[in-house]
Amino acid sequence: MRYTRRSMLGSLAAVAVAQMPRSKSWKPKLGVLARYSEKNLEFIKQEGFAGVELTANPKGELDFATAGDEKAQKVKASLSRLGLDLSVIQSVQNHIAPDPEARKRANAAFARTIEFAGKLGAPFVSTTSGTMPGKTLEEQAVEIARVYTESYFP
Numbered sequence: 001m002r003y004t005r006r007s008m009l010g011s012l013a014a015v016a017v018a019q020m021p022r023s024k025s026w027k028p029k030l031g032v033l034a035r036y037s038e039k040n041l042e043f044i045k046q047e048g049f050a051g052v053e054l055t056a057n058p059k060g061e062l063d064f065a066t067a068g069d070e071k072a073q074k075v076k077a078s079l080s081r082l083g084l085d086l087s088v089i090q091s092v093q094n095h096i097a098p099d100p101e102a103r104k105r106a107n108a109a110f111a112r113t114i115e116f117a118g119k120l121g122a123p124f125v126s127t128t129s130g131t132m133p134g135k136t137l138e139e140q141a142v143e144i145a146r147v148y149t150e151s152y153f154p
Helices: 005-019 038-046 069-082 100-120 137-152
Strands: 031-034 051-055 085-090 124-126
Touching (some): 031 085, 038 069, 100 137
């Protein structure tokens, strides 16, 4: 029998999966993406959802430019009162905007979103990469990786 890198990795993965502890039942929590408001959170809870992903965008209720500690405490108190888990803060930005000023604003805004997510205790932040019209997908992917590595990962 000839061993290849693929067959070895496949075998190792199969062994690892076989050794994982099995839970008796898997009970996922169902959440929903929403804009923050007391009414939205109450509706989410009333409809039986266990969690929420909140959007944080300019001029919204969770505007990362103006939302500070007081707003974070208010949101956390609402989530706690309703028994909802906050899984993600979402902010849509064009991280690789071709215009240097637009890119600078987008990158700064997303950095503030990351900081605000920390204040809220959100374990994850989600976003979109953005686009660079006229550039290939590969060129855009390289730029996305560079921006994320330099601007957000530290």
